[in-house]
Amino acid sequence: MRLATRLALTLLVTALPLTVGLVFLRERAARSAELDALVDYARGRMESGGREACEDAPEIFQDPPFRLPGDRRFGGPAPRDPLGLGRGPGGPGPDGPNAPAGAGGARPLRGRGPDFQQPPGRAEPAGPAAARFELWAYNPDFRSDNPAAPALEPALRAALERGAVLASGTFELPGRNGLPPRGGLQAVLRMAWTDGPCAIVLARRIDLPAEGSLLLARFGLPALLATLLVLVTLFAFLPFVRRVRALTAGVRRSAASGYVDPVGASGSDELTELGRAFDTAGAQVREQIERLERRERSLRAFVENTTHDVMLPLTVLQGHLVALERRAAANEVPDPSRVREAQEEAHYLGALLENLGAAARLEADELPIERHRMSLNRLIERAVGRQTTIARGKGVELVHALPGEEVEVEADVTLFERAVSNLVHNAVRYGREGGHVAVVLEVEGDEFVVRVLDDGPGVSDEELARLHERSYRTESARRRHPTGTGLGLSIAKEVCERHGFGFQLRRAEVGGLEAILRGPRAKPGGGNRSTA
Amino acid sequence: MSARILLVEDDEKLGRQIVEHLTEAGLEASWLRDGGTALGLAPQNWALLILDLMLPGAHGLDVLKRWRSQCDVPVLVLSAKQDASVKVRALELGADDYMTKPFWPEELVARVQARLRRPVLARADRVECGAIALDVAARRVFVGGAEVELTKVEFELLQALAMRPGAAIARSWLVQNVLPPERDGTERTLDVHVSRLRKKLGTAGAQLTTVWGIGYKLKSEDVA
Known part of the structure; x- marks a missing residue:
């Protein structure tokens, strides 16, 4: 039922019996008084x-x-x-x-x-x-x-x-x-x-x-009072109804605009508060929608990029496998370099997927980096161990050195390991055959330093500057190889920045490229040690 | 030495591969396919346990928890997830290390072997490394039983390397921790010391090798 209808009915239901009751009471009192007067008159x-x-x-x-x-x-x-x-x-x-x-x-x-x-x-x-x-x-x-x-x-x-x-x-x-x-x-x-x-x-x-009319004499005053009551109530209530309608229209308008337009509430009473509450709720809804849209966009981009980026190495891998199968079928000795290339592509695929995952996380997550205390020694061992097979296949000597003590750091386990792995992988992948890659963990005061250096072809100053400026965001993963580096380095750089760690690329004294990560060591004994 | 390894992995292909590679590496591997059974067994019967986390029957983390309540046998966790919290949780529950899929078989075997011979860094009075033996207390060095006279710096250099046989030690670390601080310690000075030491060690000098980009290491095996 509409508010106005309800109000009218309520008034009717209230005013009518009230009037009738009043008239009845008044009549009874008048009748009684008349009788008294009549009797008094007679006796007198x-x-x-x-x-x-x-x-x-x-x-x-x-x-x-x-x-x-x-x-x-x-x-x-x-x-x-x-x-x-x-x-x-x-x-x-x-x-x-x-x-x-x-x-x-x-x-x-x-x-x-x-x-x-x-x-x-x-x-x-x-x-x-x-x-x-x-x-x-x-x-x-x-x-x-x-x-x-x-x-x-x-x-x-x-x-x-x-x-x-x-x-x-x-x-x-x-x-x-x-x-x-x-x-x-x-x-x-x-x-x-x-x-x-x-x-x-x-x-x-x-x-x-x-x-005059007897009816008017009897019902006049109560009817007048009741009418007055009805009118006053209507006058007081109708603007309220109008404002509720305006508010409803405002909310509809706001919803239709995707909660961009405000509901628009003037005044300073409960209705205004209601309007403002709608606006606040609308803003929250809008925020939520925008966040979801951003996430969806980033997720869609991730899926698209991943699909696109994965297809190429996968195609190369399939080609290698078919070539190997043909050789095996013809009882020929398989070409070891082919096998190695197939391995490299498979390895690259794994790293690529991890990097795309990391990129999606870095891009979509407005959340702060989730830090855990972990051993950098173990992390370096894992990151190096991960590349050993590829390095051996390529004839690259991959060595690493750890200090005698445990070095702990507070970082996101997955992202930081990804960053270090990327540096090692890049050094191995784009280093020269028969070359070297060294990964060194050192301690300088309260800081850890991870250095990854190779004796590969290295980069020019110009390329070095470009590498520093580059962001994984602007990179299509496949356009990343102009200098034999790319998405991996961008991710490593971004991960370091998000952690507040230093990231530097320079030409190594021994030739090739040197990447240096630097950051604070976790305070000994403090925090929850979660990584062995 | 054939150490007994237990693998808990539900995937047929991956399980078979891992067992194959462990066996090739001279390790004795048994293989369980479900978490429920893994939950009930006694972990102390194995030298090392390899545990996948996504298992039928029981979650890997629950299995890990149960095992850890019984003994300290090293546990290597296999994880397919990039989710940091799972790895962190596994380590918190007492896993010794984890590997994220995909991994190379070589990588896994190397990790298992490293875990099996994890050195106890106790301060030994006598350190042996291939043909080289150090009497730390008496500060004497023997190669193949014959004593070799070393200077103070040379002895400390050799000791630093011998304490972590096979591990590359950075030049910078050696300069800081071995060379006497009062003198101008440079990496060039270090290289001179190493070259002298190598000469003094004679045939065993070949154990002391240069590591590209890093520094030096002392190989534990005899080098002919």
């Missing part, structure tokens, strides 16, 4: 001269008596009207034509007989809920000596017969002389005296037709 009139007038001439008694205009012989206390809505029994004011109210109470009722008669309906006050009062007297047998007195309603009479002092109800008068039918409140009550022709009195309050 009868006790202040009415009884005497009645008993004197019961056959004509009726109140107000018939009298000429200006005759104010018969007075009595005015009945109270607590809510002030109805008119007093005497009419609009103390001096109203039909009003004994305010007439000073116990004025002796002198007049009697016919002059007590008053034609009903004379000088009716105008205005809503205007009423006229009349009294009729009956003896204990519920009969009136005045033939004009109306017959008592059986229900009221029955109530009094059962012993009640007072019985009340409504009544209707049939239309007469062209006048519309009228109704009102009536009460039958026993007087303090129990006998005589006036022991029982019928008091009637005849409601006179109001010029």
Whole structure:
């Protein structure tokens, strides 16, 4: 359900019973007050001269008596009207034509007989809920000596017969002389005296037709209040609904733009906070998406590069294998150089895959290098041992030297070993046949130094500068051989940089290329020693 | 000497190859194909254990943990993963070394052999290296039983090399640690000392070889 609909329904469900309830309560209170006023009026009139007038001439008694205009012989206390809505029994004011109210109470009722008669309906006050009062007297047998007195309603009479002092109800008068039918409140009550022709009195309050609407008089105020309540609530709530809609539209717009556009929330309340919370969440989502996209791009690039780069050595390897197979089939001695080349290609493939993996990690990972304490001595042994077969096949003497002590370093095991392996592999792969490659681990103060040198063809100054500038990022792995070095060196350089280690390439004194890695030794004894 | 090696590797082809190469190298190799069985055996019956990590039955790291709780037989871990944390974990659990696939059979055999004869770097009073014998306490040197007179520097040079037979020792290290600091120690001075020492050692002088790009080493085997 829409918010506005829900609000309207809620208001309706609340306001309608409230109005009806209020009207009902008000009606009940008014009715009760009217009855009280009627009874008070009746008793007051009868006790202040009415009884005497009645008993004197019961056959004509009726109140107000018939009298000429200006005759104010018969007075009595005015009945109270607590809510002030109805008119007093005497009419609009103390001096109203039909009003004994305010007439000073116990004025002796002198007049009697016919002059007590008053034609009903004379000088009716105008205005809503205007009423006229009349009294009729009956003896204990519920009969009136005045033939004009109306017959008592059986229900009221029955109530009094059962012993009640007072019985009340409504009544209707049939239309007469062209006048519309009228109704009102009536009460039958026993007087303090129990006998005589006036022991029982019928008091009637005849409601006179109001010029305004009775409905309006009764329902006006509560309805007005309820309407006011509805309007105020709507006025307060509708802008809120509008803002929620605007917020919804903003969120949709932001989502459609891939969370680039802000939701846009003005003001400084909870709705604004909600808008800002959307913006924050959107920014996080965007960040997440961007990171995933970057990762996916890098992964896709990795797969593409790998596939491309692996195919070539694999093709070369297949060629070697086919040549060897042909020779074997022809019972010829296989060409050892062919076997060696096949080995080299296989070895190169392994190194290439590891390098591409390392490149992907270096490129995609914004995470810091994960360092573990490890033995550099073992690492050098592994890196050298890895190349021994190829070196032997190529006739390159691969030697290494370690210090007598253990040298430990805190580094990423895989990446740093890859870096050292690359330097050794490059030196062996591109060194000259019958040449040398030496790997030396030394300690200088608090630093370790790994030197990899060869007596290969070496590089020119120009090439050396290019090697230093080069980044694996800009390299297609296959365009890496112009000087017999490439991806491997770039990876080694990047790994060192990421570790904060020094990386230097220079022409070796013995000819060829010398690579120097330098970095802090792990503090002895500290940290978790994880590598033997 | 034929040392018993146990290989735990589930891949048929690789397992067969490794056993073949170990046997060729004169080592006695047994082969298990699943981790579950490896978990239950007594590791002390072997001189060295080669353990693949990805195994059916039980993970290599669990096997390693179980073995390490029983004895200190060297364990060489084979890993196909580039993941540093696996290697680090293996080493933390007490593996002596690891090899990452792909590797050359030669490389593996060399690693196994190195592990089997890992020298105990105890300070021995008497060091023997091929035909050369050093009495460290008395600072005397014998070649084939006959004493050779050496200067202080020459003796310390020979001792430094003999303490790690077969290992190349860097010139720079020798200059720093062997040559007397008060004099101008240069690599050229070192080379002069070595050349004299080699001459004094006579036939055994051939054991003292130059290592390209590094320095010198003393071969442990007799050189004719």
